[in-house]
Amino acid sequence: MAAISNLFANGADGDFMVLDEAIELTCQSLLAYWSRHSRHAVAWSGGKDSTALLTVLIHLIDTGRLPQPDVLHVFYADTRQELPPIQQAAEAVMARLRQRNWIKVHVVRAPIDKRFLVYILGRGVPPPNNNTLRWCTRQIKVEPMAEALVAALAAIDDTALMLTGVRQGESAIRDDRIVMSCSKDGAECGQGWYQQVLPEAKGIRGRIATLAPILHWRVCHVWDWIGRVSYAPGYGEWPVSIMADAYGGDDAADIAARTGCIGCPLTEKDTALEIVSSMARWTHLSALLELKPLYRWMREPAQRLRKSGVERLKSGAIAKNPQRMGPLTLEARAEALVRILDIQRRAGVDLIDAEEEARIRELIAARTFPDKWDGDEPRADVWLDSVYSDGSTQPILFRELVGS
Structure with a gap:
């Protein structure tokens, strides 16, 4: 009987990729573009994918596999609508990041009048929907992030590399977009999703390239890193294990849930919140399940x-x-x-x-x-x-x- 190479390789013979191989491809992707830019930044939502990217990036720098930049800008998008386990993990990670003098953490929030609930209740704009009024992501995440980028890059003339935690297989719509644009700007297969055309923000057009160096990771890799490796000695000991609660606890890797804003009006079911609020330590969050019906009432x-x-x-x-x-x-x-x-x-x-x-x-x-x-x-x-x-x-x- 032929030997089985491993259970998690994705090579030419159809096997699955192990985490070490996934990290090696990520390192190669970063090295392919790292030296092209004088400034480096990470767009971090606090979710599992961008947290995996951020912590594996710092591990690669700590171990000398990737050159340490003069400054690494980390932009955390604080929507004020994150599930508590994700928010708590993000705050713990930020505390650790601030201990490194070469990392600059930017907590990015929308102006008060454009924050999610202020905009709805103060100005009267109905909760968003997927058809005619999907204003939330642009207003509480994308635009504040673009403005923070403009401010951070205002004093430099060179270009910056913005890293994102985009993964294939996380969203069908996103996958179609990746397939249509994967060859832009000289990107090669296996080097991530590299583009020089984003974001479309006044003052930084043409000065920002984006790279998705964990594009090839699967959800098992993400949870293997977050749930086991990342908080081990020698790998950063990152305090992110609490994040698993938001995605299903001990079964997070199998459930492969996606999280969004608390009571997100754009989804049919609040799976992540239902999972979290059913756990003994988070039962007090069950009151938040009343938000989605309230948003429907408001429409x-x-x-x-x-x-x-x-x-x-x-x-x-x-x-x-x-x-x-x-x-x-x-x-x-x-x-x-x-x-x-x-x-x-x-x-x-x-x-x-x-x-x-x-x-x-x-x-x-x-x-x-x-x-x-x-x-x-x-x-x-x-x-x-x-x-x-x-x-x-x-x-x-x-x-x-x-x-x-």
Whole structure:
């Protein structure tokens, strides 16, 4: 009988790749591009993939396999919406990072008026959805990160290499994007996903290249590193084991769950939160399961306003979506604030801090609404004459039956 090479290699004969081989490919990917740039940075979300990237990168530098840069910029995207195990692990990792004088940690947050719950409750913008209003990732992650990059690179003339924890197999949409663009900017197979075209931010266009050096890792590699190797002596002893709770505890590698914001409105099911809140040490988080139904309630017509007649653009043309639903009513926002404050009190978390609560109340008191809305529009569940895209109107039949 032929010998089995190993259970985790991915070579030409169809076997799977072991972690050491995956790390070696990562090292080769980094070495291929490291010296092309005078500045180096890591985009870190606090999740398992970007944490694996960050800690294996520092291990490679510590062991001399990768040159130590003068400064390594680590940009942590603090959305204020992370699951507590992930947030706690991130804070512990940041404490360790700050012990190294060649690492500069940037905690990146959106401006207060654009933070997730301030934007919803203070300005009245409905919770995001996957169809017409997916504003959250761009506003609380991408744009703040781009602005932090601009600030960090303002004083240099050279280019920087931004490392990301993107992995193939984590998202079908992302995989399609990788396949379509993997050959950009002279990238070669096996050297990661290297691009010089991102991000599209004013002031840094053409000065940032991105590289995904763990693109080839599978979820078993990520958990082998995070759950076993990374906190062993000689590998950094990183305090990240608590992170496994957010992905399924002892079964994290098998479950292969993905995490997002607490109560994420863009998902059908809050799998990670359900897993965490079922564990003895995190049962107090079960109150957070009430957030998703609350976000759905906030998107209902009874909690929102609607344009009542023909809406004209600045050009004079008629808007294509007459009688569109719009922002949350002031009453719905005030009620949602009370409910979220109660949820976070029972869960023992801090979704809305004192500064944000004060700002939300200030914006509600000032009758703040999104652009092109003044708050005097009818509620969206009120029956109105139909208005069509050409500006014509169809009156309500049997108006007396609908109370108009």
